[in-house]
Amino acid sequence: MPVRSRCLLVLEHADPVRDAIRGHLTVAGFDVETLSNGRAALDRTRQMAFDLIVLDVMLPGLDGITVCRAIRGDTRNTLAPILMVTGRHTESDIVVGLESGADDYLAKPFGMREMLARVNAIMRRTERGRRRELTRQQRIEGRGVTIDAERRQTFVRGEAVGLTKQEFDVLYQLATRPGVVFSRTALRQSVWSDDVEVTNRTVDTVISRLRRKIERNPQNPELLLTQWGVGYKFADAD
Numbered sequence: 001m002p003v004r005s006r007c008l009l010v011l012e013h014a015d016p017v018r019d020a021i022r023g024h025l026t027v028a029g030f031d032v033e034t035l036s037n038g039r040a041a042l043d044r045t046r047q048m049a050f051d052l053i054v055l056d057v058m059l060p061g062l063d064g065i066t067v068c069r070a071i072r073g074d075t076r077n078t079l080a081p082i083l084m085v086t087g088r089h090t091e092s093d094i095v096v097g098l099e100s101g102a103d104d105y106l107a108k109p110f111g112m113r114e115m116l117a118r119v120n121a122i123m124r125r126t127e128r129g130r131r132r133e134l135t136r137q138q139r140i141e142g143r144g145v146t147i148d149a150e151r152r153q154t155f156v157r158g159e160a161v162g163l164t165k166q167e168f169d170v171l172y173q174l175a176t177r178p179g180v181v182f183s184r185t186a187l188r189q190s191v192w193s194d195d196v197e198v199t200n201r202t203v204d205t206v207i208s209r210l211r212r213k214i215e216r217n218p219q220n221p222e223l224l225l226t227q228w229g230v231g232y233k234f235a236d237a238d
Helices: 014-026 040-045 064-073 091-099 112-135 165-175 185-190 198-213
Strands: 006-010 033-037 052-056 081-086 104-107 139-142 146-147 155-156 160-163 226-227 231-232
Touching: 006 040, 006 198, 014 112, 033 040, 040 064, 040 081, 052 064, 052 112, 064 091, 081 091, 081 112, 091 104, 091 198, 104 112, 139 165, 146 165, 146 226, 160 231, 165 185, 165 198, 165 231, 185 198, 185 231, 198 226
Parallel strands: 006 033, 006 052, 052 081, 081 104
Antiparallel strands: 139 146, 146 155, 155 160, 226 231
């Protein structure tokens, strides 16, 4: 049986950059679809599921941050990995990009070899995550949280909560061992594996996003607890 080609969506406003990305990804063996308008991109992500999305921040129609948040909220690509590319590369810009739901961030100008390396790294992490899920405990319940690993669904106090891939993986890692403190390094190695671009700040950002989604009061968390100077843990069982 032939192996299905991985299908990528490239959302980039600049014609030369878009064409270069499409050419290099095509040569690398990906099926590539391209768009340059934010609204058209959002419509497309509601129609078709992609294996990865390369997303430019400076899109006409809707900016990339808005598109990223919308993709995570209500499309067929809520769990698809997203590589965000932009000319904005201050720390605050990177944090905004990651908090909007991006999995990785690439600052312009960038070389095509670096872009391909980032894409392949994200794809490897995604594949490893899928393989790990086959052997994971399928259902976890505790503290009003129910996690269905097979369907990648999360319910908090009876309400469904939409989580990105990173958010789900971090929550699952912590909830499988309630009361056990995981250092930021341990979480990075478990969720992001060998991605050297991921920092402790990335872990903190994902924890912050999770708290806003699952805690009654994110400023006074009851589920995802900080062990100062060490890391994070899921609250002990009821």
